[in-house]
Amino acid sequence: MILEAVMLQVKEGMEAEYEQAFRQASEIISSMAGYISHELQRCMEVKGKYLLLVKWETIEDHTVGFRQSEEYQEWKKQLHKFYDPFPTVEHFEQVTLKGF
Incomplete structure (x- = not known):
């Protein structure tokens, strides 16, 4: 499993519109092959800042299957x-800790 993590900064005053658009767009990503789950978190300290976390089966499911799709x-x-600046997308894999 791969975790896609994206820190998003939404343009000032567009937060409510963004959240509504994200709800609708969630149908798109959740229909993709290799998709596991996603969540959007709103920052409590910085207005307009969000954290998007998406779980994929493989990195290629995101970078090829989703990113190269219609x-x-x-x-x-x-x-x-909605984004300013445009966000950087990073991918993470779980570290296995023996004994935990």
Whole structure:
């Protein structure tokens, strides 16, 4: 399992509109092959700051299967207009700790 983590900064005054658009766009990502789950967290200290966490079966499910799909074009159309600056996407894998 791969965790995609994205820190998002939404343009000032667009937070409510963004959250509504994200709810609708969630249908897109959740329909993709290799998708496991996702969540959007709103920062309590910084207005307009969000953390998006998406779990994928493999990194390729995100970077190829989703990012190179027609569905991604619709995702971009619905959400990318809200971001300033444009976010950096990072991928993480779980560290296995013996004995825990």
